[in-house]
Amino acid sequence: MLITRSAQESHLYMDLHACVCGANRFDREHHVEDRDGVLVSVYEGACSECGRTRVFEFVFADDRPVAPPAFGGPEPSQIIDPGEFLWVARRLSLASGQRLLNTPNAEHREIRPTVAYAAAALEEVVKFLPEEADRIPEERFTSELGREMYAQDPSRFKRAFLVSTLERDRKILAGIDRVSPPLG
DSSP, X not given: OEEESOHHHHHHHHHHSOOTTSOOOBOOEEEEEEETTEEEEEEEEEBTTTOOEEEEEEEESSSSXXXXXXXXXXXXXXXXXXXXXXXXXXXXXXXXXXXXXXXXXXXXXXXXHHHHHHHXXXXXXXXXXXXXXXXXXXXXXOSHXXXXXXXXXXXXXXXXXXXXXXXXXXXXXXXXXXXXXXOO
């Protein structure tokens, strides 16, 4: 059974784990089952590409999941590794950065949720840093994508790089809040 800290983390896990045909997304139906006193969050649906039924089952690590855009509390994820979180953060940061550069300040508020999601993913990467270490140990990378991200550039997982990147993302969020009025 997969142990999750939030619905946000569950959805990201499902997005990161493609169907055998290669499709990443599927229309999800969600329900909760009581299995001998343990609540199990079940997501099920057909792959939009091949029609195979996909099923994911999660139990919550905590009775009080965090609110989005956060993925979890102070402990690192048990189901998504730091390389996967960094891959998500980088992909969304690049896309939202381009949009921020090419839209008027008044429209930046529309981009804020993507920037906040990217920052939350980066905060998750930092949780894998041991307290006294200057980088995330290689053994913390458990997925194929995570190991690939680490192999491509281990320096991206150094404390100094992660902290400065997270500070930059937080400044971007603060800038959006300063220059773009809230929607509706």
